[in-house]
Amino acid sequence: MSDIEIQAGLGRASGGQSSHPEQRPQRAAGRPGVVEIISALFGLFLVVSALVPTLLAPGDPLGIDPLAAFTPPSAGHWFGTDESGRDIYTRVVHGTGSSLVIGIVATAIGLGLGILLGTAAGMLGRVVDFTVNRFLEVLFAFPGLLLALLFILIYGPGVATATVAVGLSTAPGYARIIRGQLISVRSSSFVEAATVQGLPRWRILVRHILPNTLAPLLVLGTLGIGQAIVWASALSYLGLGAAPPAPEWGAMLSAGRTYITSAWWMSFFPGLFIVLTAVCATTIGRSIERRMRHA
Amino acid sequence: MTAALEVKNLTVGFGGRPGQDPVVQDVSFEVAAGECLAIVGESGSGKSVTARSLLGLAGAHSWVQADAVSITGQSVLGLPESAWRRRRGRDVGLILQDALVSLDPLRPIGREIGDSLRLHTKLSAADRTRRVLELLDSVGLPDGASRIRQRSGQLSGGQRQRALIASAIALDPPLLIADEPTTALDVTVQAQVLELLAEIKRRGNAIVLISHDLAVVSRIADRVAVMSAGRIIETGPTAEVLQNPQHPLTRAMLAAVPVDKPRRTQLSAVPVATIAPRSTVPDGLSVDDYPVRPVVLEASELRRSFRRPDGSRLVAVDDVSFRLHRAETLGLVGESGSGKTTTARLALALETPDAGEVRIFGEPWSAVQEKARRRLRGSVGAIYQDALGSFDPRLTVGDILRHALRAPAGGTTERGGSGHLSTESSQLLDQVGLPSGVLSRRPVDLSGGQRQRVGIARALASRPRILICDEPVSALDVTVQAQVLDLLDELQQELSLSLLFISHDLGVIGHMSDRVAVMKDGRIVETGATADVFADPRHPYTQQLLEAVPRFPQRSR
Structure with missing residues (x-):
């Protein structure tokens, strides 16, 4: 599902440089819309929660209070409490850090590997291209999440392995996109013009090809963070990421599953934050993309 | 008799309040049945917007005001979209520039042409097919029975344009609007399509022809309206406007057309830069002078082929030899697919020949490694058709x-x-x-x-001492083209540049080149001093090309 979204995202990002920009509808690029402002504010909230969670939620995310178990959302407990009386709001805020780190690190791993493989395929001649492509096709044959499960099966569950697993399973998509972008940039007329000017190959690569290939990818990376968070949460939900008492959104979602009929808030609020974070990252990514095109 | 089309004070704009910043302003004209009115102007002059407004297709966020717009006597001003849909195709047909994107690539052309019949008539499927076959035949696409199953990708550019015209005239609308119908076509095909439009006109349909090309207009239009900045600045019978233009802008446009203008005649009205005055420069040197000029670029027996997707080989350039001398312009002319661009790429050593060699200043060029070439790269410059694409x-x-x-x-x-x-x-x-x-x-x-x-x-x-120019002015308006051609001419004189000038446009080539080489199917079929080749073409293909060049009616008539 997410591969398609990423493809579409890049299609538009790269379209920005090839199509005629003056034909684009002139949307005010400088003034952010309402959704963008809300996303930016929520993003700020997330960053603060990740860096200094105690500022927003002074309580202990692991502190139990059996008497207050299963309290619905109220003034005392904004998001309610779980089966041991732990405050859900505190846990959600304290869980932001690990969720964000998982998202960012996983995306970095995926992008890094993708750049490596994609650049190799795009630049190092036909044999390498063929080999890398067949390898990618094999990886594509597995659904991304299955690939991650396979990796966890080998290296055991845990936050670190889940992060690496998500990173690995997103890499083939990035590699494919980078290769395509590289090939289209490489055969573009301005690269040829640089050859005519007598620029050596490596300087053309550094000065013209790589910047034009990678700039749209920064946007793609922002979009990827949201996706990676969802995936990591999915793994935690399956019990393959963060372990239950730890305040991780996916794990909390999983813990609430048992009480979903009596205590909806236990799964609702972690789930809401997963969705909002993904939406927020995607919105910010898209708005950066639009701004870059107009620049 | 009512006019096929009557437009009074048409004003069109986009965005904003109606009446504010119009892109077309107070445009009025009439077209009678069997008459062709040409609206000419440069890009941005408002001619396409005018044409589209006549079909109710001015576009999103547009507003249209007019005292009257009527087609065959019926007012079409302010019609709702549903009413327009009933009229389009039946009362007014549209022919667009690019048939490749105007025809659905996934549908057979028979269905495309039959569409308007299906929507507007009660003909049975068999009758529709019969009518489509008739139409294909009437636009010069014989063997219709097999054609109707073909898709637009299987047709050549000229055939596609014919199919598009067939679909526009399917219901025999009294008014046809042709928006740059021949702009994307090679010159010989262009001549055929213009003949077809003239034939349709003779049958009694009114045609509004939109074009930036004055020469095309002179072939079929009875009257011309010249547009600039959204207004009609001059209108009148074609011969009169072209031979005795009143408005200075019309005169500038006409002066900018390079066809039949001798070498070193300034085309643009304003001097481009202040370089040596033209009068002191001797006229183009005669052929006899060439041996004394050193050869700067020599191509000998070049051959280059590419593999087609189906595995067969396409020979793009076959046994091409030429010499480029110091400070001369060698024009390379041919239709699309003739191997001009491959020749340019070979000359720039962006492509390696399968056989043959390119040498510059007597030194090996195509036969050495890129590393060895780099030393000489600076002396060979390149100018591209798509300037924007050539910049990072x-x-x-x-x-x-x-x-x-x-x-x-x-x-x-x-x-x-x-x-x-x-x-x-x-x-x-x-x-x-x-x-x-x-x-x-x-x-x-x-x-x-x-x-x-x-x-x-x-x-x-x-x-550089050599400039390879691949269609440098093909994407430009005629007055801008004139300025760029003048600029190249001046730079050549000032810097003693040698130009390999590639174009599909014989008018431009004839104006710019000292010598000319005519390419067809990867081979040079004729070469010689430009004046000689243009005055006395030997090869039948060259003769055909020259005949097809749209020319203004001669003044001495």
Whole structure:
């Protein structure tokens, strides 16, 4: 599902440089819309929660209070409490850090590997291209999440392995996109013009090809963070990421599953934050993309 | 008798309140049945918007005001979309420029043409097929029975345009609007399509022809309306307007057409840059002078083939030999697919020949490694058709010129600081007639002519002695084209440049070249001094090409 979204995202990002920009509808690029402002504010909230969670939620995310178990959302407990009386709001805020780190690190791993493989395929001649492509096709044959499960099966569950697993399973998509972008940039007329000017190959690569290939990818990376968070949460939900008492959104979602009929808030609020974070990252990514095109 | 089309004070604009910042203003004209009115003008003059308003297709966020717009006597002003849909195809047909994108690539052309019959008539499927076959036959696409199953990708450019015309005339609408119907076509095909339109006109349909090409217009239009900045500035019978233009802008447009203008005649009205006065420069040297001029680029028996997707080989360039002398222009002319661009790429050593060799200044060029070529790269510059695509989209004009100057083959002799580089950049811009203010802008924000000037400035950065120009003016309006051609001409004289000038446009080639080589199917079929080839073409293909060039009616009539 997410591969398609990423493809579409890049299609538009790269379209920005090839199509005629003056034909684009002139949307005010400088003034952010309402959704963008809300996303930016929520993003700020997330960053603060990740860096200094105690500022927003002074309580202990692991502190139990059996008497207050299963309290619905109220003034005392904004998001309610779980089966041991732990405050859900505190846990959600304290869980932001690990969720964000998982998202960012996983995306970095995926992008890094993708750049490596994609650049190799795009630049190092036909044999390498063929080999890398067949390898990618094999990886594509597995659904991304299955690939991650396979990796966890080998290296055991845990936050670190889940992060690496998500990173690995997103890499083939990035590699494919980078290769395509590289090939289209490489055969573009301005690269040829640089050859005519007598620029050596490596300087053309550094000065013209790589910047034009990678700039749209920064946007793609922002979009990827949201996706990676969802995936990591999915793994935690399956019990393959963060372990239950730890305040991780996916794990909390999983813990609430048992009480979903009596205590909806236990799964609702972690789930809401997963969705909002993904939406927020995607919105910010898209708005950066639009701004870059107009620049 | 009522006119097929009557337009009174048409005003069209986009966005804003109606009446504000119109792009078409107070345009009025009439077209009678069996008459062709041509609306000419440069890009942005409002001619296409005018045409589209006549079909109710002015576009999103547009507003249309007029005292009257009526087709065959019925007012179509302010019709709702549903009413327009009933009229389009039946009362008024549209022929667009690019048949490749105007026809659905996934549907057979028989169905495309039959669409309007299906929507507007009660004909049975068999009758529809019969009518489609008749239509195909009438637009000069014989063997219709097999054609109707073909898709647009299987047809040539001319055949596609014919199919598109067939679909426009399917219901025999009294009014046809043709928006640049021949612009994307080769000159011989263009002549055939114009003949077809003239035939349709003779049958009694009224035609509104939109074109930027005055010569095309002169072939079939009875009357001409010249548009500029949204207004009709001049209108009248075709011969009168073309031979005795009243408005200065019409005169400038006519003067800019290079067809039949001798070499070294200035085309643009304003001098491009202040270089040596033209009168002191001797006229084009005669052929006999060439042996004394040194050869700067020599191509001998070049051959290059490509593999087609189906595995067969396409020979793009076959046994091509030519010599380019110092300070001369060799024109390479041919239709699309004749191998012109491959020849240019071979000359630039961007492509390696399968056989044969290119040498520059007597030194091996195509036969050596890129590393060995780099030393000489600076002496060979290139100018492209799509100037915008040849610039790194991230860079400003200043960056582009600085990079070109700093390139290994670049022109900076001393390794000065950045201040020195900007001085040289400004000088380059000055040479091509651009203010140094554009340094900080991006090519995207410049006009087509300005972009091409920046492209020329970049090519000049390395102080080249040879310029390979691949269709450098094909994307430009005729007056802008004239300025760029004049600029190239002046630079050539000032810097003793040798030009390999590639174009599909015989008018441009005839004006620019000292010698000309005619290409067809990868081979040079005829070569010689331009005046000789144009006056007395030997090869039948050259004769055919020259006959097809749209010309103005001769004044001495």
